[in-house]
Amino acid sequence: MTKRSNNVGATPNAGATAKWASFARAAVCWRQGTAARTTLSRGTQSCRGTRSPMVAAAGVIALLLAQPAQAMHISEGILPPQWAGLWFAASAPFVIWGVLAIRRRRARQSKYMPMLAMVGAAVFLISCMPIPVPLAGSCSHPCGTGLAAVLVGPAASIIVATIALAFQALFMAHGGLSTLGANIFTMGVLGSLVGWSAFQIVRRLTGSILLGAFAAGLLSDWATYAGTSFILALGLHGQESVWSLFQMISLAFMPTQVPLGVLEGVLTAMAYVFVSRRRPELLLSPDAPQGAEP
Amino acid sequence: MRAPRKRIIAIAAGVTLLAGAMYLGVMHTHGRWVGVDENVVEKFSRQAGRPAQKPLINTDQGDLLLFVFLLGGTAGGFVLGYYFRSLFGSKEQKKNAPDA
Numbered sequence: 361m362t363k364r365s366n367n368v369g370a371t372p373n374a375g376a377t378a379k380w381a382s383f384a385r386a387a388v389c390w391r392q393g394t395a396a397r398t399t400l401s402r403g404t405q406s407c408r409g410t411r412s413p414m415v416a417a418a419g420v421i422a423l424l425l426a427q428p429a430q431a432m433h434i435s436e437g438i439l440p441p442q443w444a445g446l447w448f449a450a451s452a453p454f455v456i457w458g459v460l461a462i463r464r465r466r467a468r469q470s471k472y473m474p475m476l477a478m479v480g481a482a483v484f485l486i487s488c489m490p491i492p493v494p495l496a497g498s499c500s501h502p503c504g505t506g507l508a509a510v511l512v513g514p515a516a517s518i519i520v521a522t523i524a525l526a527f528q529a530l531f532m533a534h535g536g537l538s539t540l541g542a543n544i545f546t547m548g549v550l551g552s553l554v555g556w557s558a559f560q561i562v563r564r565l566t567g568s569i570l571l572g573a574f575a576a577g578l579l580s581d582w583a584t585y586a587g588t589s590f591i592l593a594l595g596l597h598g599q600e601s602v603w604s605l606f607q608m609i610s611l612a613f614m615p616t617q618v619p620l621g622v623l624e625g626v627l628t629a630m631a632y633v634f635v636s637r638r639r640p641e642l643l644l645s646p647d648a649p650q651g652a653e654p
Numbered sequence: 655m656r657a658p659r660k661r662i663i664a665i666a667a668g669v670t671l672l673a674g675a676m677y678l679g680v681m682h683t684h685g686r687w688v689g690v691d692e693n694v695v696e697k698f699s700r701q702a703g704r705p706a707q708k709p710l711i712n713t714d715q716g717d718l719l720l721f722v723f724l725l726g727g728t729a730g731g732f733v734l735g736y737y738f739r740s741l742f743g744s745k746e747q748k749k750n751a752p753d754a
Contacts (some may be wrong), residue, residue, distance in 0.1 A: 376663060433695075434695060435691060435695060435696060435699070435703075435706035435707070436706060436707040436708065436709050436710075437704065437706055437707030438695065438696070438699040438704050438705075438706055438707075439704075440704070471741065474737045474740055474741055475737070477733060477737050478733070478734055478737035478738055478741060480733075481730045481731075481733035481734040481737070482730075482734055483728060484726070484730045485726075485730040485731065485734065488723065488726065490689055490693075492679065492687055494678070496677040497686070497687065497691050498686075498687060498688055498689065499687050499688065499689045499690070500689060500690040501689075516701035524740065527726070529709065530710070531710055531711060531713060531722055531726070532713060532719070532722050532723060533709045533711075533712060533713050533719060533722075533727060536706075536707070536709055536710075537709070537710055538707075577747060579683055590693070592695065592698060592699070595704075596698060596699060596704060597700035598702060605698070607697070609694060612690075612693070612694040612697075612698075613690060613694055616690050616693075617690070638742055639741060639742060642741065
């Protein structure tokens, strides 16, 4: 576990990822011919326009409780309150869908709950396990939601991710309560749906469950970080364009997440093939609609 | 009970390889091994004037975070192992299964 300081990028040994981030910023600005406009706005513009009193009140409470520091995933307090509220609202229907899908499947399959508990523990462990990437000189964690999506279905995978993220935000200084909705949307919703879709498409195109599971792990990881980049760009762009900030953040994630995505793909493929050989009856039928039925 | 010599050699080779990889990785990179949260997420958020805030329950104090991660890892590992065994069975159970 690494101790975190507040002067990242300020020293010559700031790490390859920080250098890459600077390079990414320079590259995007060079493409746009706007070298003089690389400084982001101070965020005051993104704080305007809070429409819902409830969201505003929740945001004020979160800001009063919090003090400057640092965490993981999208950390506490980074998103303006209206964006944090929006991502809670966007995630809520998927969480309800997940709860209903688990209820339906639990009634039909006796071994489903032990399987779900096992997958939940795996996602919790995977998503709080920092893995060093020597090429980048930094650490990051896989998500595990691609694996969960192919093993228990995307709807249940969203619930698994929600529980893991809530535990991490509450007890492990990992993410945050105000940003929980955004983290559920990226890791839970995007990771699960992209993973499941990739598995279905690649399996049908190639006929190989190994390749399908690999694609699920790989693309769910990359989709999660692309989603994080997009959410950050939307919330923090200020006077800069969302697209250019999205490009910069995505490029900064790349040196760490590209190799980790490949690793996650390999792990997902190995785990899926193992379960399909040992206990195929535990898996969803590959053709089940939305993964909700056995 | 003596472990077979081949197994001991394989374990020793594995440990040596791991140590070599760790040495090369740690000594020959200039990274500080911080997470992408700090290198990317918090970097951009600070530049935008919205630095990260302390979590509600701030366990990131001294070795407390190590303890919490250890606790989480132990609990998660126990649940994972318990249900894995109940779903897939142990080696002995597999050997003794009637259709094995």
